[in-house]
Amino acid sequence: MANSFLNRNVSETQIRLKDRLWLYVISFIVLFLLIVPSLVVIPMSFSASQYLEFPPKEWSFRWYENYFFSWKVENGFNDWMSATWTSVKVAILTIIVATPIGTMAAYGLVNGSSRLSKILFPIFISPMMVPIILVAIGLFYFFVQFKLVGSVFGLVLGHSLVAMPLVLIIVFSALKNYDMNQEKVARSLGATRFRAFREITLPQIKFSIVSASLIAFLTSFDEIIISLFVAGGDNSTITRSMFLALRDQIDPTIAAISTILIIVSSGLLILVQLLGNKDKST
Numbered sequence: 001m002a003n004s005f006l007n008r009n010v011s012e013t014q015i016r017l018k019d020r021l022w023l024y025v026i027s028f029i030v031l032f033l034l035i036v037p038s039l040v041v042i043p044m045s046f047s048a049s050q051y052l053e054f055p056p057k058e059w060s061f062r063w064y065e066n067y068f069f070s071w072k073v074e075n076g077f078n079d080w081m082s083a084t085w086t087s088v089k090v091a092i093l094t095i096i097v098a099t100p101i102g103t104m105a106a107y108g109l110v111n112g113s114s115r116l117s118k119i120l121f122p123i124f125i126s127p128m129m130v131p132i133i134l135v136a137i138g139l140f141y142f143f144v145q146f147k148l149v150g151s152v153f154g155l156v157l158g159h160s161l162v163a164m165p166l167v168l169i170i171v172f173s174a175l176k177n178y179d180m181n182q183e184k185v186a187r188s189l190g191a192t193r194f195r196a197f198r199e200i201t202l203p204q205i206k207f208s209i210v211s212a213s214l215i216a217f218l219t220s221f222d223e224i225i226i227s228l229f230v231a232g233g234d235n236s237t238i239t240r241s242m243f244l245a246l247r248d249q250i251d252p253t254i255a256a257i258s259t260i261l262i263i264v265s266s267g268l269l270i271l272v273q274l275l276g277n278k279d280k281s282t
Contacts, residue, residue: 038262045255052252063256080253082234083241087221090155090237094220097160099213102167107197109168110175121172125165132225135161140229150232158230159220166219167212174208175201214272218265 040054045063047056067080105124109117127135139158140149148154178201186196202209227240238257245251 091220106172163216
């Protein structure tokens with residue numbers, strides 16, 4: 001029966017399941033190698049040991065308590081919570097900076113001349129093509145001149161630099177599949193370009209912009225290389241603190257934080273997909 005399912009008759013334009021079975025196998029292996037290492041962190045976060053161990057010999061919530069409830073008397077926050085708040089704050093500000101700039105850049109590329117767009121597009125996405133370590137070093141020496149190293153503003157600029165190309169690509173793809181004649185009709189009836197975009201184009205690409213905003217948030221929140229060079233002092237990000245803790249001492253609190261980040265990131269992605277499906281159904 002399984003053999004007949006794999007070899008069932010199909011039309012000339014269709015492919016039998018057995019002919020693409022190899023693709024499913026490779027996809028499963030790739031997903032397995034990507035997901036399993038992340039899932040191993042979860043049981044490690046519930047270990048009672050002083051060190052990272054898998055599988056845990058004893059179970060405990062002590063590392064979650066160390067993350068959430070170990071308060072410092074001096075400023076009211078422990079290092080982890082302070083770094084988490086900095087990361088959240090910088091990520092939200094990165095959305096505010098990168099999303100409008102990336103959207104405007106995508107809109108200009110779609111409506112500009114094709115020759116100019118071909119020149120400008122690789123320039124706009126160049127932060128993705130240049131090794132991130134070179135971007136971080138360049139930003140460090142540039143920010144030193146303006147005393148932005150260790151500041152939230154410097155972090156937001158650095159994270160926006162790497163998040164903006166992702167926003168641009170997502171919104172650019174949405175605009176390429178959008179009929180710009182609808183906006184032109186609105187403008188021919190007296191609407192300004194901004195009003196036509198706001199009332200005609202924006203509602204139809206809003207899901208792409210929301211998705212791009214989420215990607216910008218996650219890019220900023222997970223960024224580590226630029227943070228190592230630019231962040232510091234009271235404005236250390238959670239990823240930077242995790243890296244330094246892993247380098248200086250094997251603190252299982254890192255596993256607890258990683259588990260929380262996995263849950264939050266996955267939850268945000270699922271939420272956006274649900275909102276997108278709801279938007280399509282309406």
